[in-house]
Amino acid sequence: MLKAQSFDSIPLRNSEGNVRRIARRRLHKGDLKKHVFILSMDECAKISKNSSILSALFAILSNEHHILLVVDENDKLEALVTLNLIAQPLVLDYLRLKFAQLEESGWQWNREFLGEVTCNHLTYAKEVYESIVRLAEMVDDNKPLPHDIDFSKQIVRILLLLQPLKNINDDIGEERFWLEPKVNTYPEDTALTLMTKPAAALIDDNEEVMRTVFRIFAQENDWDYMVVRDKNHEPKQLLSIESQEHMSYQNIKRVKPLTHRLNMIQSLIDRDFRPLFCIDEQTNELGIISIEELILDDGFIPKILERISKVEENTRLRSFLEGNLYIREGKYGALLVAKANWINIIAKQPEEIREPLDSLREWRNLLAHSYLALVGTRNLPVWMRYGFLEGINNIETCEEALGEVEKDQVYTALFGLNEYLKRYNNGNDFLRKSCGLTDASVGDENNLILQFAEAKKKWKKILQNIPPAELSKWTGLSRIDVP
DSSP states (O other): OHHHHTOSEEEEEOTTSOEEEEEEEOOSTTSOSSSEEEEEGGGSEEEETTSOHHHHHHHHHHSSSOOEEEEOTTSOEEEEEOTTGGGSHHHHHHHHHHHHHHHHTTOOOOHHHHOSOOOOHHHHHHHHHHHHHHHHHHTOTTSOOOOHHHHHHHHHHHHHHHGGGGGSOSOSOOOOOOOOOOOOOOOTTBHHHHSBOSOOEEEOOOHHHHHHHIIIIITTTTOSOEEEEOTTSOEEEEEEEOGGGOEEEEEOEEOOTTOBHHHHHHHHHHTTTOOEEEEOTTTOOEEEEOHHHHHHSTTHHHHHHHHHHHHHHHHHHHHHHTTOSEEEOSTTOEEETTTSOHHHHHTTSOHHHHHHHHHHHHHHHHIIIIIGGGTTSOOOOGGGGSSHHHHHHHHHHHHHHHOOOOOOHHHHHHHHHHHHHHHHSTTOOSSBGGGOEEEEEEOTTSEEEEEESSOHHHHHHHHHTSOHHHHHHHHSSSEEEOO
């Protein structure tokens, strides 16, 4: 487990779920020649989660096993700190701050004590940090073990360089620095942002060993599968254990870190939905990509629905700008174009775009009614895996055909006015053509001009009674004129 994950150590829980032991690998040649050390909690350094980074540095470097347990106020383990974690760039910033505070306090740099080091606090902090980085590199799991004497010398050197910081007074206020794994940012909709990571792994071995690892590692952490690495440490399969302890394997395919979501969906379709995997080249972290990650990711379907809504709105706007204030519907008669059913607006579009628009409308309904409730889960029925590439292609076809239709001031004002009337005029609005409205335009004085074929006096009175503040808020215009 340690080798497959490139871990230095891992906590072990007892049958009650409490961590009582820590397992660690060999760090240098002076360690006894056995694969794993099983340590009691007392053999590791321990620190409160509110302690300073400086305290953590001294504690982990001074501990024989170089493992630091971070505990909460109830002395319960929250995290492990290893040598790799203290080699992150944040520690350099922290050391610069600390040595600057030391210099401000008037502390006299002691060459006789420190040896030949520069006495500038910025370069001195960098020297300390680079020594920590070299120590972390010495225990890199992918390199030969260092000699114990070289390892010990490096630790002593770092502790020596850190000694001046013991002279800083404690009354310096809150530090606002936290040790945590580095978070990298990546382009959206790529393998690096969509993969499930880190994916737990095990190294190919006999069935008994692999079954045991799965039981004590995957099941303990409630994982459905683990990645099987070959003897060269390369990922090759996914392992899951089904009912009756049956071991099931799936071949996995590697994709490049910046592979786009849609390309991965196509690759999964081509592979009958067998999973993909990706390796983060910055952290060497392994991640798995399944169709569930690609489709039920929190942002994917909402963004698709947003694009479809924009296509729908552009269809309405285009129809309105072509002179259609109302659209004929079946039993409802003619309805305001901004409120009519999309299917009836589609029926009035050019023939070449009618079919992709109608397919897009049906897909929109399916996404909203069947898929949206599943977003953020992994519960994707088999039949719901299909249709996404076709749907995206339809969106792009419609977007290209419609072009960018700019918002129209008359359309927007009329929509807002109709919503106001629906709420504050007992439901008497402009929804149906029978209301008598025949034309709408915006005048030079930012006023809405409405033409009526009938009931002109009635509407003029209703519209003049709308408070100016409400009119501006709902329509964005200054007044309404009914000539």
